[in-house]
Amino acid sequence: MKFTREVKTALLAITAIILLIFGYSFLKGKNLLDSSRTFYAMYDDVEGLSPSSPVTINGLKVGQITNIDFVDQSGLIRVTFTVENDFQFSKSSIAEVYGGSILGGKSLAIIPNYDDPEMAESGDILKSEVEEGIMELVNEKLAPLQEKIESSIVSADSLLTALNEIMDDSTRNNIRSTFKDLGETARSFKGTAYELEGLVKNNSSKLDRTFTNLDEMSTNFNKFSDTLSTMNIGKITNDIESVVADFEKISSNLTNGQGTAGKLLNDDKVYDNLDRATKELEQLLQDIKLNPKRYVHFSVFGKKPGPYEPPQDSLK
Numbered sequence: 001m002k003f004t005r006e007v008k009t010a011l012l013a014i015t016a017i018i019l020l021i022f023g024y025s026f027l028k029g030k031n032l033l034d035s036s037r038t039f040y041a042m043y044d045d046v047e048g049l050s051p052s053s054p055v056t057i058n059g060l061k062v063g064q065i066t067n068i069d070f071v072d073q074s075g076l077i078r079v080t081f082t083v084e085n086d087f088q089f090s091k092s093s094i095a096e097v098y099g100g101s102i103l104g105g106k107s108l109a110i111i112p113n114y115d116d117p118e119m120a121e122s123g124d125i126l127k128s129e130v131e132e133g134i135m136e137l138v139n140e141k142l143a144p145l146q147e148k149i150e151s152s153i154v155s156a157d158s159l160l161t162a163l164n165e166i167m168d169d170s171t172r173n174n175i176r177s178t179f180k181d182l183g184e185t186a187r188s189f190k191g192t193a194y195e196l197e198g199l200v201k202n203n204s205s206k207l208d209r210t211f212t213n214l215d216e217m218s219t220n221f222n223k224f225s226d227t228l229s230t231m232n233i234g235k236i237t238n239d240i241e242s243v244v245a246d247f248e249k250i251s252s253n254l255t256n257g258q259g260t261a262g263k264l265l266n267d268d269k270v271y272d273n274l275d276r277a278t279k280e281l282e283q284l285l286q287d288i289k290l291n292p293k294r295y296v297h298f299s300v301f302g303k304k305p306g307p308y309e310p311p312q313d314s315l316k
Helices: 004-029 134-166 171-204 206-229 233-254 259-266 270-292
Strands: 036-043 056-059 060-070 077-084 094-099 106-112 124-130
Touching: 036 094, 056 077, 077 106, 171 206
Parallel strands: 036 124, 056 106, 094 124
Antiparallel strands: 036 077, 056 060, 060 077, 094 106
16 A cells, blocks of 8 residues: 555654654653643742752652643742652642752652541642742851841941040050060060079079078978977977966966965065065164174173164164
8 A cells, every 4th residue: 555645744744743742741841651640739939940840759759840830910829740650648748849959949849748648639739838948048047147247347347446536646656655665674674684694603603502501401400390200299298288387376376465475465564564674674784884882792891781772764
C-alpha cells in the first residue's frame, strides 16, 4: 500500500505536532505519560518560587511545581504541583516554601502529619506556610548588631566631640608639658639607677661583709632560740609568778597597815612617835657634843654634877 504525498505530509505534520507538544511539556517539567497526582496550595507571597521547582518530602524530590498563577484580584497566589503516586501523605500535611540555596532559589516541601489517618487525594488543597529564608535569618540576626554598631558610632561621635571641646590649646600644651616632665623623670631615674649600680660595685666587699654578719646574726639567733627551747620555761614562769605573788602580799600588807612597815606607813601616831624619838636623839647627841662634862665625870674630889639644862632648840 502506497501513501500519497499528501498523506505522508499529514502524518509528518501530526508527528511534528506531537513531538512539539511533548518537547514543550518536557521543557516545562511536565510528563504527559506520567500519572502523578496534582495538589494545590494558596500563598500571599511565594518568595520567588517558580514553575519546575522541586517538591520534596524529608529532603527527597517527589514531584515538581507545574503552575503558579493569581486566583483573583486580591493578589492570592495558587501554586499547582504534582507528586508521584508512590508517596502518600495525610490531607492535613503542610506545603511549605523554603529557601533552596543562598542565591535565592526556592523549593516546596511537604511536611506530613503522621497523626492524621486520612490520606490526601489528587486535587486537594493543602495548608500553606513560608519558611524564613537565609536572607531573612541573616537580617534578623544582623538587626540587633546593626543597632549596637549605630549606638557605638553615636557614642564614639559624642566622645570625639567632647574630646574636641576639652582638648583646647591650653590642654594640649599641658599634656605636652606632662609628657616632657615624664621624660625628664625617666632620665632622672635612669641616672639614679646608674649611680646605684656604681655604688653597689664600689661597696661590694662591704655588702658582702654585711650579709655575712647578717648570716652570723641569724645563726646566733637560731642558737638562742634553741637555748630557749631547752630551758625549763615552766619553772621560770612559776618562779616569776611566786615573786610577783610575794610582792603583791607585801604591797597588800603595807596598804592594810600590817607589820612594822605597814604601821609606819599607815599609823600617824607611830610615825609621830618615831619622829619625836629621832628628834630627841638628835638633841641628846647635840647636848653631849656641847656639854660632854655633863655626861662624863672625872672629879678627883667627888664634885657633884650640875643640874641638866636642855638645849635651846629642845622639843616643846
